[in-house]
Amino acid sequence: KAGVTQTPRYLIKTRGQQVTLSCSPISGHRSVSWYQQTPGQGLQFLFEYFSETQRNKGNFPGRFSGRQFSNSRSEMNVSTLELGDSALYLCASSQMTGLAKNIQYFGAGTRLSVL
Amino acid sequence: GENVEQHPSTLSVQEGDSAVIKCTYSDSASNYFPWYKQELGKRPQLIIDIRSNVGEKKDQRIAVTLNKTAKHFSLHITETQPEDSAVYFCAASKAGGFKTIFGAGTRLFVKA
Numbered sequence: 341k342a343g344v345t346q347t348p349r350y351l352i353k354t355r356g357q358q359v360t361l362s363c364s365p366i367s368g369h370r371s372v373s374w375y376q377q378t379p380g381q382g383l384q385f386l387f388e389y390f391s392e393t394q395r396n397k398g399n400f401p402g403r404f405s406g407r408q409f410s411n412s413r414s415e416m417n418v419s420t421l422e423l424g425d426s427a428l429y430l431c432a433s434s435q436m437t438g439l440a441k442n443i444q445y446f447g448a449g450t451r452l453s454v455l
Numbered sequence: 456g457e458n459v460e461q462h463p464s465t466l467s468v469q470e471g472d473s474a475v476i477k478c479t480y481s482d483s484a485s486n487y488f489p490w491y492k493q494e495l496g497k498r499p500q501l502i503i504d505i506r507s508n509v510g511e512k513k514d515q516r517i518a519v520t521l522n523k524t525a526k527h528f529s530l531h532i533t534e535t536q537p538e539d540s541a542v543y544f545c546a547a548s549k550a551g552g553f554k555t556i557f558g559a560g561t562r563l564f565v566k567a
Contacts, residue, residue, distance in 0.1 A: 373554065382461070383499070383544060383561035395553040430498065441487055441506070441550050444555055446498040 344433050346447035353454050358419040361450045365412050365433030372414040376430040427453045457482045459547050461558025474532045476547035476561045485547040488528045493542045535565045551562050
């Protein structure tokens with residue numbers, strides 16, 4: 341099975357622009373979560389989608405949004421970019437197995453630099 | 456809100472020594488506690504996990520312990536090797552919940 345694929349791998353934008361990141365989950369996985377990774381802050385939860393519905397959202401401003409398509413692929417959008425948005429954005433897919441396990445399979449990430 | 460605190464942020468050990476990383480969670484409804492390892496330039500990967508109905512789980516040189524009363528869980532690595540050098544993340548989630556809360560990470564250095 342192919343792993344989680346994120347595109348693009350690297351992105352350079354300027355303040356005020358917007359950006360769209362893409363994530364293709366492992367085949368059969370219907371849950372996709374997005375995280376922001378910065379040095380010292382670990383993995384900050386952005387949001388989670390399942391069957392095209394956002395089920396949970398982290399503490400990020402409304403400039404961060406996402407969506408999921410019927411094939412489970414997900415996109416994340418950041419509008420009006422700020423310097424502080426520079427980070428590695430990771431998406432993770434999950435099969436949502438029974439027994440209360442929610443194992444996250446991560447993509448390689450998109451490194452966003454805002455100048 | 457839900458929070459996972461992780462300590463220490465950096466840990467340096469000599470090859471062959473043991474390493475212990477500790478986490479505390481705030482949501483008492485959490486019942487699944489995974490640990491992820493992220494090597495330099497790579498994606499985080501699950502290395503071990505524990506569910507709330509178990510107090511300890513071991514997999515070769517890695518073990519995880521859970522104290523639900525104190526809301527603490529820990530990762531123990533014995534006989535450390537240079538390839539154990541990485542960032543380790545603890546996390547917590549709950550049944551029916553749709554998000555996993557991660558700790559800030561521990562950078563482990565194993566000196567040869």
